[in-house]
Amino acid sequence: MNKLFKKLLITATAILLVICYSTSVFAAGFDINNDNTVNVNDVTFLQNEISNFSDNTDYDLNNDGKLDVNDVSYLQIEISKSSLENNTQINISCTEYKKNVGDTFTVSVDTNNNVNEITYSSSDSSVAKIVATDKHSVKIKANKVGNATVTVKQCRETVTAKIKVEKARCVDLSEWNGDIDFNKVKKSGVTCVILRAGYGKDDNQEDNKFNEYYRQAKNAGLNVGAYWYSYATTIDAAKAEVRNCMKTIRGKEFDLPVFLDVEEYRQAVLPRRTLTDIISTFCDGIKGYGFDVGMYSAKSMLVDSAYPDELASKYLIWMATPNNSYNELPSFVDIHQYSWTGRVDGISEKADMNYIYNLNY
Structure with a gap:
C-alpha cells in the first residue's frame, strides 16, 4: 500500500470514527458489508477490497469506472452528509x-x-x-x-x-394637521399612517408637511403610505397627476400603497366610464413605477359615479363611510375610514380614522 493511499485511508477512518452514524436508511449501496448499518466498518471493508485488488463494480461508489481511494472518500462524504442531515436541529x-x-x-x-x-x-x-x-x-x-x-x-x-x-388602526394626515408627535401616535396604538403627498397636476402642489411627516413617521416605526388628491377630469390630466405625484414620492419606500383620492364634484358628474378610466390611468401609472396602488373615495361617489367592481378587481379600495360599520360595506372594501373627528395622542387637531383589513389586490 503506497504512503499516500495509506494516509488517505487513515484520515478517512479517523474522521468517520468521530462523526459516524449507524442507520439502516442510507441509500442502497453504502452498506457494502451487508450488516444492515452504514458506518466505519463499511470503510474498513472497502479498504480491504481495494487492498485485495477487487474489481467488483458494486463497490465503485462514485461511478468513475474504477475502484480506488476516491471511492473511500466518496463513502466518507456520504456518511458525513447523512449524519449531519439526521442530526439537524x-x-x-x-x-x-x-x-x-x-x-x-x-x-x-x-x-x-x-x-x-x-x-x-x-x-x-x-x-x-x-x-x-x-x-x-x-x-x-x-x-x-x-x-x-x-x-x-x-x-x-x-x-x-x-x-x-x-386589523390595523390608521390615521391619514395632511399639512392641515399641524405639528405631530409621531412617537406618541405610535404609542397610542396607531400602527399605520397615510400621508397626503400633494394634489393636482401643476408644479408646487406638494403637501408642505409631506417630507417632514414621512421622515418622522418612519423614525417612529409606523407603517407609511401616501395619497394624491385628484382634480383630474380627463385622461391627460390623470397622466399629468401621475408625473406630478412621482416628482414627490420618487425614492420613497412605503409599507402601504399609494392611493388616488377622488372626491371632487366635477369628477362625480362625469360619465361612469370616464371616471373609472381616469382612476385606472392614475393607478396604472403609479403601479408602473413599482408602487402598490389603490383608490380612496366616499361610498356614494364610488358606487354611483364609477364602476367599483372593475376597480376593486385591480386596486385596493379605501372607502369613507363614517356612518356605517365595516360589516355594512361592500365586500370589496379593504380600508374603512370610519371617522373624520378622531382624537389621537400626539395630534392636536381632529384626525381621520381608518381600519385596514386587507392589502392584497
Missing part, C-alpha cells in the same frame, strides 16, 4: 406572533446545520406573505386579517410559527 426565535395588517417582521432561525438548504412556506400567503429569506431568518408581511402558519424546514426537521393578524 433547528429553532426559531418565537412560535406565536400577533401582528397588525401592514406589519413586516422577521423570524430568526438557528440551526446546527450550515450545509443543507432551509425552506420556508406559509399556509396562507394572503395573510402572512414571505417576502425575503436567508440562512438564518425569514421576513414576513402581514397582509390581511386572519391566521396563518409559517413552516421552517431543514432536512427532516420542521418548526412552525403561528401568525395572528388583526
